[in-house]
Amino acid sequence: MVRNVAGDMAELDPEDFYLLSGVEQGMRFSEWVRRDKIPDYADLTREEVDYRIDRCLDRELIERKTIQYEGYQLTFEGYDALALRTFSERETIDGVGSPLGFGKEGDVYEAQSFKPLALKYHREGYTNFREVNREREYTADRDHVSWLYTARKAAEREYEAMEALYPDVSVPRPVDHNRHAIVMDKFEGVELARAKLDPEQAIGVLDLVLRELVTAYDHGWVHADMSEHNVAVAESGVTIFDWPQAVPVDHENAREFLERDVGNLLRYFGRKYPHEVPRDADIEGIADAIVDGSFATIRAFGEK
DSSP states (O other): OOOOOGGGGGGOOHHHHHHHHHHHHHTTTOSSEEGGGHHHHHTOOHHHHHHHHHHHHHTTSEEEEOSSSOEEEEOHHHHHHHHHHHHHHTTSOSEEEEEEEEOSSEEEEEEESSSOEEEEEEOTTTTTHHHHHHHOTTTTTOSSOOHHHHHHHHHHHHHHHHHHHTTTSOOOOEEEEETTEEEEEOOOSEEGGGOOOOGGGHHHHHHHHHHHHHHHHHTTEEOSOOSTTSEEEETTEEEEOOOTTOEETTSTTHHHHHHHHHHHHHHHHHHHSTTTSOBTOOHHHHHHHHHHTOOOOGGGGSBO
16 A cells, blocks of 8 residues: 655655656666766756655655666656645645545545545556556556556546546546646545345446446546446446546547446346346347447347
8 A cells, every 4th residue: 555645745845856757767767777867857966866865765655776787767656746736736626535446447535625535656567567567458458567657647547538528527626746646526425346235226227327337438448447446326327437447439449448347247247136137138239239329228129
C-alpha cells in the first residue's frame, strides 16, 4: 500500500519539487536516473541536488540503487506529491481527506474543495507491472515501459473516456487530471458487489446498467472491464466507474470486450439472483442490441 503523502506537502520546498521533477524527466529515458545527470534535469547545482536527495530519500519520495552505478527513481509517493502540487497550484483541491477505497489498480481519497470530490491515484504496474503491461493496449506496442508511464496512460485513458461520456452516461463528473491522478465528483451509492438488492430489484438494476452501456457505445466507448466491482447502486440510480481499460468502438477488439462486459454482468446477476435473471441469456444478441441502440430489457433475451 502506498503511503498518503498529503501530510508531507507543507514540509517540502520548491527545490524538492525541482528534484522530483528532474528524476521524473530522467525516467523518460531509463528506469533509473544516474546521479550525475540529475543536476541538468532538475536545474539545480550538484550541492543542491545532494541536499535535496537526502530530504526526498528521508520522506521516501525517491529510491536509490547502487549496483553498477548510483541511480534514482521516483516512488509512487514522489509521483503523488508532484500531482498534488499541480492540483494545488491550479486550485483544483485544497487538501486530501480520508481514504474512500484501495484497489490493485488505484487508491481513492476524499478531496477537499468547494464541494465533495474524490482523488484517484492510478497504481497500474505497481505490483503486477508485467501483467498490466501485456494487457493494456496503450502499452502493448512499446519495448520499454515504466510503471510511471503505465499509470499515467491509464489515468489519461480514464479521464478521456469520462469526459466523452459525462453527463449522458452515469459516470463520475471529471474535474481535473495530472500525471497518474484524476479528480472527479464523489458519487453516491454502494458497490454492486456489496449491495443487498431485493430479488425483485435485480432485473431493474441490471437493465439500468446495460442501458448505460448502450449510451456509452453510442458515445463511442466500450468499458472493457465491467464487473460487480465498478458499478455503484444508489436510490438515484447507478454509476459506472473505473474506465482506464475503456476502448473506442472502432477498436479491433471492441466487440469482444463488449460481449465480455455483458457476460460478466450476466454471470454475476445469475449467480446472486438465480431465480430472477433469465437462464442462458443470449450474450451476442444483447451485444447486438447495445450496438444498434435497441436494448430495452434483459427479459427479451432468455427464459427465467
